[in-house]
Amino acid sequence: MSVKGVAVAVMPGSAQTWLKEAVYRRNCGLDPSRYRAELKRWHCLLKGRACDLDHPRSMTDKINWLKLYDSTPLKGRLADKYLVREWVRATVGEDYLVPLLGVWDSPEQIDFDALPDSFVLKATHGSGWNIVVRDKRELDVAGCRRRLxxxxxxxxxxxxxxxMHYEFCEPRIVCEQYLQDASGGLRDYxxxxxxxxxxxxxxxxxxPDGVCRGTYLPDWTRAPFxxxxxxxxxxxxPAPERLDEMLAVAERLGKGFACARIDFYEVDGRVYFGEITFTDADGLAHxxxxxxxxxxxxxxVLPSKKPFKGVML
Incomplete structure (x- = not known):
């Protein structure tokens, strides 16, 4: 079992939160020359095995290599949930974008009274920093502002x-239209x-019972893994109704990147772009x-090594 597995088994939630915060604050103070060693340490603690950054062969090890040696300003712009919209618009068209209800630099700028009954708030510069509001009447506005x-x-x-490519994002808040598909929620493809x-x-x-995932080949037969x-x-x-369209758009948006995960939703017969992710699951999936x-x-196929902000990590 990994160190993380042991910690989850024996430590109360409050202690786990404290530990994560301590790791975060420590990392913020690191010199960039330490990032590589600390990435390897972090991976070993969470996965129970070493991450090979010298001669990576597995897909997940190569994703971890890409974090250090292919984190470019372009990737940061496209990982940014606001800035990516212009690129999607120019590459595949406006119709694939979830309608935007607002963008702000500070939560204090948000006029919640002007927003519809349902909406989704997202921080533009990270992963999982989302607030899904299905009924605005039940929203704790003060608490929402604090989280943002x-x-x-x-x-x-x-x-x-x-x-590292997230270091090139611009921290802001976006509000998008609330979407719901035939599943009763919003399935990610x-x-x-x-x-x-x-x-x-x-x-x-x-x-309510957690997250479920299923893996498929491009023709939507169930994968042997x-x-x-x-x-x-x-x-x-079931395969999405517009699978062929999703495949074509994913190919266009992913072109030129060694590894990119392209996400879509399908709502009322339309395909919507979700996000592009260059380091899927932080390199921790299996x-x-x-x-x-x-x-x-x-x-x-890995690209040539690139420095991060002028420093070869």
């Missing part, structure tokens, strides 16, 4: 995984691409059976 303010002060890269070629896809459903991260495997999910990690690692 806290997120704006945080650096995604320093949480432990050193996803996520397409893993290597230089624009779709390798496999997986669905993500979030419910599962690609999972802190989630349960779902039963078979394959079952594990041999597919090497199979897809062989397909993932």
């Amino acid at each position: 303010e806290g997120w704006l002060k945080r650096r995604q890269a320093m949480k432990g995984g050193f996803e 996520k397409f893993m691409t290597f230089d624009g070629v779709v390798q496999f896809a997986f669905t993500v459903d979030r419910g 599962e690609y999972i991260c802190e989630s349960r495997c779902s039963g078979d999910v 394959f079952r059976p594990a041999c597919y990690n090497l199979e897809f690692g062989d397909r993932l």
Whole structure:
């Protein structure tokens, strides 16, 4: 069992929160020359094995390599949930964008009275910093502002995984239209691409019992493997009605990037872009059976090393 597994088993939630905060604050004070060593330490603590950054072969090790040696300003702009909209508009068209209700530099600027009954708030510069509001009447506005303010002060890269491209994002808040599909929630369709070629896809459903994922080949036959991260495997999910369109758009958006995960929603017969992610699951996902990690690692061609803000990490 990894150190993380032991900690989750024996430490109360408050202690785990304290430990995560201590790691974050420590990382914020590190000299960049330490990032590589600390990334390897973090990976070993969470996964129970070393991460090979010298000669990476598996897909997940290569994703961790990309964090240090391919974190460019372009990736930061496209990981930014506001700035990416212009790129999507120019590359595949306005129709794929979830309608935008507002963008602000501070939560104090948000006029909640002017927003519709349902909406989604997101911090632009990280992962998972979202507030889904299904009924505004039940929203604790003061608490919402505090959460957003806290997120704006945080650096995604320093949480432990050193996803350095997030350092190029611009911390802001966006508000998007609330979407719901036929599942009663909002299912994610996520397409893993290597230089624009779709390798496999997986669905993500979030419910009261947690997160469920199912993995599929590009033709939507169930894959002979599962690609999972802190989630349960779902039963078979029907192919999206507009699968061919999703595949085509994923190929266009993923072209030119060694590894990019392109996310979509399908609502009322329309395809919406969700986000583009360059370091899926912070490099912590795993394959079952594990041999597919090497199979897809062989397909993932790493680019030449690039310095981060002038420093070769």
